[in-house]
Every structure is written in structure tokens, then in C-alpha cells.
Amino acid sequence: MSFPWANEYKPSHPLMQWMDEKLPLPRFVYNAVGAGYPVPRNLNYAWNFGVLAGFCLALQIVTGVILAMHYAANTGVAFDSVEHIMRDVNWGWMLRYAHANGASAFFVVVYVHIFRGFFYGSYKAPREMIWLLGVVIFLLMMATAFMGYVLPWGQMSFWGAQVITGLFSAIPLVGDPLHTWLLGGFAPDNAALNRFFSLHFLLPFVIAGVVILHIWALHIPGSSNPTGVEVKQESDTVPFHPYYTAKDGFGLGVFLIGYCALLFFFPNALGHPDNYIPANPMQTPAHIVPEWYFWPFYAILRAFTQDFLFIPAKLMGVLAMFSAILVWFFLPWLDRSPVRSGHFRPTFRKFYYALIVDALVLGYCGGSPAEEPFVMISQIAAIYYFAHFLIILPIVSAIERPDPLPFSITEAVLGSDETAPAAA
Incomplete structure (x- = not known):
């Protein structure tokens, strides 16, 4: 990110000047994590x-x-x-x-x-x-x-x-x-x-x-x-x-x-x-279970218990488990709302909290034995998980009416921004 007001690296010590000239590592660090990298104030x-x-x-x-x-x-x-x-x-x-x-x-x-x-x-x-x-x-x-x-x-x-x-x-x-x-x-x-x-x-x-x-x-x-x-x-x-x-x-x-x-x-x-x-x-x-951080995806894997036509249940479970992560690759194009922050998207916010609950339910079922009612709950939670990304998110982004956005970051932090030019 380059801004005209960003500070430029100007070493004062002769050794740092020599280092910056031969191998600009100090300048790189300064621009990456130092005063030369401007960051939103909020x-x-x-x-x-x-x-x-x-x-x-x-x-x-x-x-x-x-x-x-x-x-x-x-x-x-x-x-x-x-x-x-x-x-x-x-x-x-x-x-x-x-x-x-x-x-x-x-x-x-x-x-x-x-x-x-x-x-x-x-x-x-x-x-x-x-x-x-x-x-x-x-x-x-x-x-x-x-x-x-x-x-x-x-x-x-x-x-x-x-x-x-x-x-x-x-x-x-x-x-x-x-x-x-x-x-x-x-x-x-x-x-x-x-x-x-x-x-x-x-x-x-x-x-x-x-x-x-x-x-x-x-x-x-x-x-x-x-x-x-x-x-x-x-x-x-x-x-x-x-x-x-x-x-x-x-x-x-x-x-x-x-x-x-x-x-x-x-x-x-x-x-x-x-x-x-x-x-x-x-x-x-008696109960084979992976580490806790795999449980939500393990629950999706086990949610498929019946063959569908010529597709074995095991294959569908494997595909669904990997798809649960791969669907994230398509999020930039599934969510078409021009508003980024959930703070200004009231409908999206409700479904976001539902997704958190759904992920926790999947995690609980993934760490539980592969028996009822956990299998049935896993199936319902897995359906909602994929529906959230593939159905709900695109529809919400198309029909939702977001709340008004602040004109600038400064206005959101300090109130009315007196130095900001008038919004078009």
C-alpha cells in the first residue's frame, strides 16, 4: 500500500546507510511493519x-x-x-x-x-x-x-x-x-x-x-x-x-x-x-476420533450414510469434507454485496451468527460417537453449512438493503469529518 503521506525510510547511522544501500533489508522491515506502513486507525x-x-x-x-x-x-x-x-x-x-x-x-x-x-x-x-x-x-x-x-x-x-x-x-x-x-x-x-x-x-x-x-x-x-x-x-x-x-x-x-x-x-x-x-x-x-480442530469436517464426512444411485456414501462424504473448505475459495464471487462489513448488513449478520452455531454443532457431533442422534444432527448441520455459502449468501447479497455507511474511517471514529470533501 503506497500513500503520499507515508513516512520514508531515512537511516541516520552510517552503518544503516551502508546496509540500506547494499541490501535494503532495514527499509523493507520499516515499510512492512514500521512507521512507513500506514494502517486504518479503527x-x-x-x-x-x-x-x-x-x-x-x-x-x-x-x-x-x-x-x-x-x-x-x-x-x-x-x-x-x-x-x-x-x-x-x-x-x-x-x-x-x-x-x-x-x-x-x-x-x-x-x-x-x-x-x-x-x-x-x-x-x-x-x-x-x-x-x-x-x-x-x-x-x-x-x-x-x-x-x-x-x-x-x-x-x-x-x-x-x-x-x-x-x-x-x-x-x-x-x-x-x-x-x-x-x-x-x-x-x-x-x-x-x-x-x-x-x-x-x-x-x-x-x-x-x-x-x-x-x-x-x-x-x-x-x-x-x-x-x-x-x-x-x-x-x-x-x-x-x-x-x-x-x-x-x-x-x-x-x-x-x-x-x-x-x-x-x-x-x-x-x-x-x-x-x-x-x-x-x-x-x-472403541471410538476413533481425530483432534478437536478436525471435528466439524469429520462430522460432514460421517453425515453420508447411504449410497446415492451409483455414488458410494464414502465417496460422497470425502467429497463433501474437502468441499467444505474448497467452497471458501469462491466466497469473493458468491457474496456480491458492495458492502463489506457485517456491521452494516443486518440480514447477513443473522445468518452469520447461525453459521457460527452450525459450526459449533458440527464440531460437537464430530467428536461424538457415530450413532444417533449425532448422525442425524450432523446431516442437518451439513446441509445448512453448504446452503449458507451456496444459496443463502448469494441471495442475501442480492436482496439485502444495507445500513448507511460512514463517509470515511475518520468519520466513523471521531464523528463528522470536517476535513473530508463533501460526498458526491
Whole structure:
């Protein structure tokens, strides 16, 4: 984002002048997160979650690299190597819990970030590419988290890998060969564990690369804001530093209080007790369930129980589960309302809150046994989920009468904007 009133980087120290001339890294940082980056003055704490997501990614990479130094990707000793980390490595228990609970914290932050985007229309022009790259990041996160869950090689790790990779066998013609190729055999074993470990180590760095593209795309149109009104003048913005670095720092402090409380007092609250039992291919757990952040999509997968014509129920469930995320790619074109912010869209707002309730219901059903009434509730909730994006959102955006928008960001914050030119 380039504005004529943006501060320009002018190093005063001779060393920084030399650095800026040879490798303009200081200027890049200054323009990206410093006083050279003007930001809308009305951002609320919902805009903290992008920075928190970046912190969680860095936390996962650092703790993951250290854990990889002590982990053995071999089915004979993988479970014991995790116990070795917990019991014998200095601070190993904290690193393991920090990594495991860091994954949950990462998904909490990203889910809030996504639903903030839903409400404030962050996917609308001119920010479509930012949104599309964000969905790519989420898909990479899902793949990375699944592979990481397999690595402890406990009961739920093994059977989770068995169930999830078995979904590929539902693909007609190529499904079974693809399933065998992915696992390196007919069931999760040493080859699969090695592959998952390699990819789990690699993908966070791929995510970091896409995050850089995500931020780069953000700096072209600039940040959105709660009103959805674009920046019109200098009074609409403040420098990112020190105003939002301080605000993000406070948000990070609050986040760390909650994260550390979970880490030190309830480290196993979000885990499954069966994963403290070594993997046993001969004993199926009573209730196979993935980690909590997969539950809404797992509920959609299990909602299909009957074949339809020549399409097996398993294949329909797999397609629906992936479509539940892929539909987000089309949001910029499904929602045609010229108004971005849900604050000025009363009809949209009601359906948005219904979507939140629907997602929570899907999550609850996904973590429950595959029996009635949870299957029926999952089916109803899945129907509403897809109807929201494919039917309700386009209709609402076409017929809704939004509330009046403020002329500028300054007017929304300070009241009447005396310096603003008269609206046409």
C-alpha cells in the first residue's frame, strides 16, 4: 500500500546507510511493519489474530525442530522416543506439550481469524488474493497437523492414520493404488511413518513461504477495517509502529497468559488418552476420533450414510469434507454485496451468527460417537453449512438493503469529518 503521506525510510547511522544501500533489508522491515506502513486507525482487537497466527507458526517451527532432534521415525521405537523426550530430555516434557498444545492454539487463532474475515468481508475485492492464499495456508495446516498427530504412534495415531488415509480408497479407479502409494504399503507402518515425519517437518516451512506471500498480498491494497470503508485521506490512518505494534503486543500478552495456563496446568486436556497406549494394529479403539480442530469436517464426512444411485456414501462424504473448505475459495464471487462489513448488513449478520452455531454443532457431533442422534444432527448441520455459502449468501447479497455507511474511517471514529470533501 503506497500513500503520499507515508513516512520514508531515512537511516541516520552510517552503518544503516551502508546496509540500506547494499541490501535494503532495514527499509523493507520499516515499510512492512514500521512507521512507513500506514494502517486504518479503527482496527479493533479482531485484527490481532494475524500476528498471533504468525507467532504460533514460529512457536511450532522452533519447538518442532528441537523435538525432531530426539524423535525416532521408526514404528519399533517411535512411541518410546516420545516417552524418552518426556522423561529424559531436559525440558523435553515442556517442549512436547508446547508443540502439541501449540497446534491447538494455532487452530483457535486461525479459526477466529477466518470467521473475522467472514464477518468483515475480508475476501471481497481488492483483497481476493489475500483470502485465497489464506485458504491455502489453512489446507496446509490441516495436512501438517494430521501428519504430526500420527508421529507419537499411539493407538489413536495409528487408527487415525488408518481411517484418514483410507478415505483415498474411495476415489474410483485410482483410489486403492493411491492409498497404497501414500502409505508405502497396505496399512500404516514404517514406510508411512517415515513419510509423514518428513512431510510434517517440511510443510511448516512451506506454510511460512505462503505466509510471506499472504503478507505481501496484504501490503498491496492495505489492511481492511471494521467499517469496510477504504482509506481516503491521511487522517484515516496511523503508522503501524508504534500504534499497532503496542496493540499487538498487548494481545500477544493476553494470548500467552491463556496458552501458558493450558500448557502448565492442563497439558493433556485437549489430547486423547488412547494415544498414551502404544499402537496396536490388532485392537481397534472403541471410538476413533481425530483432534478437536478436525471435528466439524469429520462430522460432514460421517453425515453420508447411504449410497446415492451409483455414488458410494464414502465417496460422497470425502467429497463433501474437502468441499467444505474448497467452497471458501469462491466466497469473493458468491457474496456480491458492495458492502463489506457485517456491521452494516443486518440480514447477513443473522445468518452469520447461525453459521457460527452450525459450526459449533458440527464440531460437537464430530467428536461424538457415530450413532444417533449425532448422525442425524450432523446431516442437518451439513446441509445448512453448504446452503449458507451456496444459496443463502448469494441471495442475501442480492436482496439485502444495507445500513448507511460512514463517509470515511475518520468519520466513523471521531464523528463528522470536517476535513473530508463533501460526498458526491
